Amino acid sequence: MKLHRIIGQVTLSRxxxxxxxxxxxxxxxxxWTAIGGPRESAPDLIVVWDxxxxxxxxxxxxxxxxxAAQPFRPELKAVDAYNAAIIDCVHVDPRAVARIQFDQPE
Structure with a gap:
Protein backbone atom coordinates (compact mmCIF):
# COMPACT_ATOMS: atom_id res chain seq x y z
CA MET A 1 0.00 0.00 0.00
CA LYS A 2 1.03 3.55 -0.68
CA LEU A 3 -0.03 6.86 0.83
CA HIS A 4 -1.91 9.27 -1.43
CA ARG A 5 -3.71 12.59 -0.96
CA ILE A 6 -7.13 13.01 -2.59
CA ILE A 7 -7.14 16.09 -4.81
CA GLY A 8 -10.42 15.73 -6.73
CA GLN A 9 -13.20 13.59 -8.14
CA VAL A 10 -13.52 11.84 -11.49
CA THR A 11 -16.84 11.96 -13.33
CA LEU A 12 -17.63 9.57 -16.18
CA SER A 13 -20.04 10.70 -18.86
CA ARG A 14 -20.13 7.10 -20.12
CA TRP A 32 8.28 11.01 1.35
CA THR A 33 6.20 14.18 1.76
CA ALA A 34 4.12 12.32 4.36
CA ILE A 35 7.13 12.46 6.69
CA GLY A 36 8.62 15.80 5.70
CA GLY A 37 10.57 14.91 2.57
CA PRO A 38 10.64 16.88 -0.67
CA ARG A 39 7.57 16.97 -2.90
CA GLU A 40 7.86 15.69 -6.45
CA SER A 41 7.60 18.53 -8.95
CA ALA A 42 5.20 16.65 -11.26
CA PRO A 43 3.84 13.52 -9.54
CA ASP A 44 1.87 10.91 -11.49
CA LEU A 45 -1.78 11.16 -10.49
CA ILE A 46 -3.96 8.05 -10.26
CA VAL A 47 -7.68 7.32 -10.27
CA VAL A 48 -8.77 5.46 -7.13
CA TRP A 49 -11.97 3.48 -6.56
CA ASP A 50 -13.40 4.67 -3.22
CA ALA A 68 -6.95 -3.56 -5.86
CA ALA A 69 -9.60 -5.90 -7.30
CA GLN A 70 -9.65 -8.28 -4.30
CA PRO A 71 -12.40 -6.45 -2.34
CA PHE A 72 -14.81 -7.16 -5.20
CA ARG A 73 -14.28 -10.93 -5.37
CA PRO A 74 -15.91 -13.07 -6.68
CA GLU A 75 -16.99 -10.29 -9.08
CA LEU A 76 -14.45 -9.21 -11.66
CA LYS A 77 -13.77 -5.46 -11.75
CA ALA A 78 -11.34 -3.55 -13.93
CA VAL A 79 -9.75 -1.74 -10.98
CA ASP A 80 -6.09 -0.82 -10.71
CA ALA A 81 -6.19 1.32 -7.53
CA TYR A 82 -8.47 0.93 -4.49
CA ASN A 83 -8.81 3.11 -1.39
CA ALA A 84 -8.23 0.58 1.39
CA ALA A 85 -8.14 3.05 4.33
CA ILE A 86 -8.57 6.69 5.28
CA ILE A 87 -5.53 7.70 7.33
CA ASP A 88 -6.12 9.98 10.32
CA CYS A 89 -2.46 10.70 11.06
CA VAL A 90 1.05 9.41 10.47
CA HIS A 91 3.59 9.27 13.32
CA VAL A 92 7.21 8.60 12.48
CA ASP A 93 10.18 8.66 14.86
CA PRO A 94 12.14 11.85 14.00
CA ARG A 95 15.41 9.95 14.51
CA ALA A 96 14.40 7.54 11.74
CA VAL A 97 13.55 10.44 9.42
CA ALA A 98 16.94 12.04 10.14
CA ARG A 99 18.67 8.90 8.84
CA ILE A 100 16.85 8.96 5.49
CA GLN A 101 18.84 10.30 2.55
CA PHE A 102 16.24 12.09 0.42
CA ASP A 103 17.02 12.44 -3.27
CA GLN A 104 17.23 16.15 -3.98
CA PRO A 105 15.23 17.36 -7.00
CA GLU A 106 17.35 18.70 -9.85
Missing part, protein backbone atom coordinates in the same frame (compact mmCIF):
# COMPACT_ATOMS: atom_id res chain seq x y z
CA UNK A 15 -18.52 4.05 -18.64
CA UNK A 16 -18.34 0.28 -18.57
CA UNK A 17 -21.27 -1.37 -16.78
CA UNK A 18 -18.84 -2.54 -14.09
CA UNK A 19 -18.36 1.09 -13.08
CA UNK A 20 -22.05 1.68 -12.31
CA UNK A 21 -22.30 3.51 -8.96
CA UNK A 22 -18.51 3.68 -8.69
CA UNK A 23 -17.01 6.59 -6.76
CA UNK A 24 -13.75 7.51 -8.44
CA UNK A 25 -11.27 9.97 -6.95
CA UNK A 26 -8.11 11.62 -8.26
CA UNK A 27 -5.15 11.01 -5.96
CA UNK A 28 -1.60 12.33 -5.75
CA UNK A 29 1.11 10.07 -4.30
CA UNK A 30 2.58 11.45 -1.09
CA UNK A 31 5.75 9.39 -0.95
CA UNK A 51 -16.02 2.88 -1.13
CA UNK A 52 -15.05 4.56 2.16
CA UNK A 53 -16.15 8.15 1.55
CA UNK A 54 -12.80 9.92 1.38
CA UNK A 55 -13.00 13.60 0.52
CA UNK A 56 -10.72 16.16 -1.04
CA UNK A 57 -7.63 16.56 1.13
CA UNK A 58 -7.98 13.13 2.75
CA UNK A 59 -4.85 11.01 3.13
CA UNK A 60 -5.60 7.45 2.01
CA UNK A 61 -3.85 4.08 1.80
CA UNK A 62 -4.10 2.78 -1.76
CA UNK A 63 -3.65 -0.81 -2.84
CA UNK A 64 -2.82 -1.19 -6.50
CA UNK A 65 -2.41 -3.82 -9.17
CA UNK A 66 -4.13 -7.19 -8.73
CA UNK A 67 -4.70 -6.52 -5.00
Missing amino acids: GHAGYANARLLLAEPEG DLGAGEGSRVAVSDGAE
Whole structure:
Protein backbone atom coordinates (compact mmCIF):
# COMPACT_ATOMS: atom_id res chain seq x y z
CA MET A 1 0.00 0.00 0.00
CA LYS A 2 1.03 3.55 -0.68
CA LEU A 3 -0.03 6.86 0.83
CA HIS A 4 -1.91 9.27 -1.43
CA ARG A 5 -3.71 12.59 -0.96
CA ILE A 6 -7.13 13.01 -2.59
CA ILE A 7 -7.14 16.09 -4.81
CA GLY A 8 -10.42 15.73 -6.73
CA GLN A 9 -13.20 13.59 -8.14
CA VAL A 10 -13.52 11.84 -11.49
CA THR A 11 -16.84 11.96 -13.33
CA LEU A 12 -17.63 9.57 -16.18
CA SER A 13 -20.04 10.70 -18.86
CA ARG A 14 -20.13 7.10 -20.12
CA GLY A 15 -18.52 4.05 -18.64
CA HIS A 16 -18.34 0.28 -18.57
CA ALA A 17 -21.27 -1.37 -16.78
CA GLY A 18 -18.84 -2.54 -14.09
CA TYR A 19 -18.36 1.09 -13.08
CA ALA A 20 -22.05 1.68 -12.31
CA ASN A 21 -22.30 3.51 -8.96
CA ALA A 22 -18.51 3.68 -8.69
CA ARG A 23 -17.01 6.59 -6.76
CA LEU A 24 -13.75 7.51 -8.44
CA LEU A 25 -11.27 9.97 -6.95
CA LEU A 26 -8.11 11.62 -8.26
CA ALA A 27 -5.15 11.01 -5.96
CA GLU A 28 -1.60 12.33 -5.75
CA PRO A 29 1.11 10.07 -4.30
CA GLU A 30 2.58 11.45 -1.09
CA GLY A 31 5.75 9.39 -0.95
CA TRP A 32 8.28 11.01 1.35
CA THR A 33 6.20 14.18 1.76
CA ALA A 34 4.12 12.32 4.36
CA ILE A 35 7.13 12.46 6.69
CA GLY A 36 8.62 15.80 5.70
CA GLY A 37 10.57 14.91 2.57
CA PRO A 38 10.64 16.88 -0.67
CA ARG A 39 7.57 16.97 -2.90
CA GLU A 40 7.86 15.69 -6.45
CA SER A 41 7.60 18.53 -8.95
CA ALA A 42 5.20 16.65 -11.26
CA PRO A 43 3.84 13.52 -9.54
CA ASP A 44 1.87 10.91 -11.49
CA LEU A 45 -1.78 11.16 -10.49
CA ILE A 46 -3.96 8.05 -10.26
CA VAL A 47 -7.68 7.32 -10.27
CA VAL A 48 -8.77 5.46 -7.13
CA TRP A 49 -11.97 3.48 -6.56
CA ASP A 50 -13.40 4.67 -3.22
CA ASP A 51 -16.02 2.88 -1.13
CA LEU A 52 -15.05 4.56 2.16
CA GLY A 53 -16.15 8.15 1.55
CA ALA A 54 -12.80 9.92 1.38
CA GLY A 55 -13.00 13.60 0.52
CA GLU A 56 -10.72 16.16 -1.04
CA GLY A 57 -7.63 16.56 1.13
CA SER A 58 -7.98 13.13 2.75
CA ARG A 59 -4.85 11.01 3.13
CA VAL A 60 -5.60 7.45 2.01
CA ALA A 61 -3.85 4.08 1.80
CA VAL A 62 -4.10 2.78 -1.76
CA SER A 63 -3.65 -0.81 -2.84
CA ASP A 64 -2.82 -1.19 -6.50
CA GLY A 65 -2.41 -3.82 -9.17
CA ALA A 66 -4.13 -7.19 -8.73
CA GLU A 67 -4.70 -6.52 -5.00
CA ALA A 68 -6.95 -3.56 -5.86
CA ALA A 69 -9.60 -5.90 -7.30
CA GLN A 70 -9.65 -8.28 -4.30
CA PRO A 71 -12.40 -6.45 -2.34
CA PHE A 72 -14.81 -7.16 -5.20
CA ARG A 73 -14.28 -10.93 -5.37
CA PRO A 74 -15.91 -13.07 -6.68
CA GLU A 75 -16.99 -10.29 -9.08
CA LEU A 76 -14.45 -9.21 -11.66
CA LYS A 77 -13.77 -5.46 -11.75
CA ALA A 78 -11.34 -3.55 -13.93
CA VAL A 79 -9.75 -1.74 -10.98
CA ASP A 80 -6.09 -0.82 -10.71
CA ALA A 81 -6.19 1.32 -7.53
CA TYR A 82 -8.47 0.93 -4.49
CA ASN A 83 -8.81 3.11 -1.39
CA ALA A 84 -8.23 0.58 1.39
CA ALA A 85 -8.14 3.05 4.33
CA ILE A 86 -8.57 6.69 5.28
CA ILE A 87 -5.53 7.70 7.33
CA ASP A 88 -6.12 9.98 10.32
CA CYS A 89 -2.46 10.70 11.06
CA VAL A 90 1.05 9.41 10.47
CA HIS A 91 3.59 9.27 13.32
CA VAL A 92 7.21 8.60 12.48
CA ASP A 93 10.18 8.66 14.86
CA PRO A 94 12.14 11.85 14.00
CA ARG A 95 15.41 9.95 14.51
CA ALA A 96 14.40 7.54 11.74
CA VAL A 97 13.55 10.44 9.42
CA ALA A 98 16.94 12.04 10.14
CA ARG A 99 18.67 8.90 8.84
CA ILE A 100 16.85 8.96 5.49
CA GLN A 101 18.84 10.30 2.55
CA PHE A 102 16.24 12.09 0.42
CA ASP A 103 17.02 12.44 -3.27
CA GLN A 104 17.23 16.15 -3.98
CA PRO A 105 15.23 17.36 -7.00
CA GLU A 106 17.35 18.70 -9.85
